[in-house]
Amino acid sequence: MNCTTCGKEVAETVKFCDGCGTPLSSEQENMQGTVRSASPNQEIKEHKGIFMLSYVLFFLPLISCPTSKIGRFHANQGLVLLITSVAGNIAVSILSSLLTWRLWAITSFIGWAWGIVVLALIIIGMVNANKGEQKPLPVIGGFTIIK
Numbered sequence: 001m002n003c004t005t006c007g008k009e010v011a012e013t014v015k016f017c018d019g020c021g022t023p024l025s026s027e028q029e030n031m032q033g034t035v036r037s038a039s040p041n042q043e044i045k046e047h048k049g050i051f052m053l054s055y056v057l058f059f060l061p062l063i064s065c066p067t068s069k070i071g072r073f074h075a076n077q078g079l080v081l082l083i084t085s086v087a088g089n090i091a092v093s094i095l096s097s098l099l100t101w102r103l104w105a106i107t108s109f110i111g112w113a114w115g116i117v118v119l120a121l122i123i124i125g126m127v128n129a130n131k132g133e134q135k136p137l138p139v140i141g142g143f144t145i146i147k
Contacts, residue, residue, distance in 0.1 A: 044132040054078040055125040073134050076146040084140050085118045
């Protein structure tokens with residue numbers, strides 16, 4: 001084991017460095033030869049942008065950090081949002097095809113309002129990811145597809 005202050009090699013059983021007298025803690029011993037796992041706060045700082053983009057490209061955290069529970073949470077929220085958005089767009093399309101051409105203003109307003117709702121959910125998810133929070137999206141956030 002090496003002293004973190006002066007770099008001198010010391011025996012693992014010693015409590016103080018022979019060269020500089022610095023106390024050797026168990027934390028320094030744990031850092032020698034082992035890779036420490038990233039804390040959740042460090043993981044959030046490192047992958048914040050990826051977590052934010054997961055609300056537009058849900059698969060991004062699954063590729064860049066596949067073992068991250070936080071990444072899986074945001075990827076799941078993005079996938080649920082995508083499925084909801086597609087289902088809503090299909091419903092609006094069916095509704096507009098069922099209504100006559102005279103009611104085009106109503107169907108275009110419904111489509112426009114649906115787009116605003118989806119955009120608001122994307123922004124809410126991105127803000128939560130930027131803050132490092134794992135809050136589910138309103139109304140649709142309770143569904144779990146990616147575990």
